[in-house]
Amino acid sequence: MDKVNLTEKLALIGEHWKPHLVAELDGYDVKLVRIKGDFVWHKHDEEDELFFVVKGGFRMDFRDRQVELGEGELIVVPKGVEHKPFAEEECQVMLLERRGVINTGDAPAGELTRQTTPRI
Numbered sequence: 001m002d003k004v005n006l007t008e009k010l011a012l013i014g015e016h017w018k019p020h021l022v023a024e025l026d027g028y029d030v031k032l033v034r035i036k037g038d039f040v041w042h043k044h045d046e047e048d049e050l051f052f053v054v055k056g057g058f059r060m061d062f063r064d065r066q067v068e069l070g071e072g073e074l075i076v077v078p079k080g081v082e083h084k085p086f087a088e089e090e091c092q093v094m095l096l097e098r099r100g101v102i103n104t105g106d107a108p109a110g111e112l113t114r115q116t117t118p119r120i
Contacts, residue, residue: 006032006054010092012120017112019095019103021119031095031117035087040112042105043082047098050076056091060084 004022009032013020016036023030035058051060052074060067060075061084069075077083085093104113 004030006092006094009120010034010054016090017103018114019117021117024099027099029095029097029099029101029117031097032120033093033095034090035085035093036090037087039085040104040107040110041082041084042107044077044079044101044105046079047101048076048079049101050074050096051085052094052096054092054094056087056089058085058087058091058093061086 006022009020009022013032013034016034017039019031019033021029022032032054051058051069053069053071055071057068057070060069060077063082067075102113102115104110107113
């Protein structure tokens, strides 16, 4: 039952697209990640995914539209919906995902795929 300072935890993350675990609740992981540039198109067949912008802004691409997000805004991507985050400049994001979710979902494993999430 310790508090988590998001700013302090984000300062410990040095690389983009590498989420880190900061808390857990009822089978869900709270993760922090720094993003910049393009991610990969993917979906999660069994899980919704929440993205909350802590600092900066990014665009969530869907096959039929794009959604711009700024600081203090969030988006929930429903299970089964293909999506791709993109950040022109570095953006700091908090994720809420079911425990065990692979960040690249159904996309073929590649350099951005994280099988495990280190805790900070």
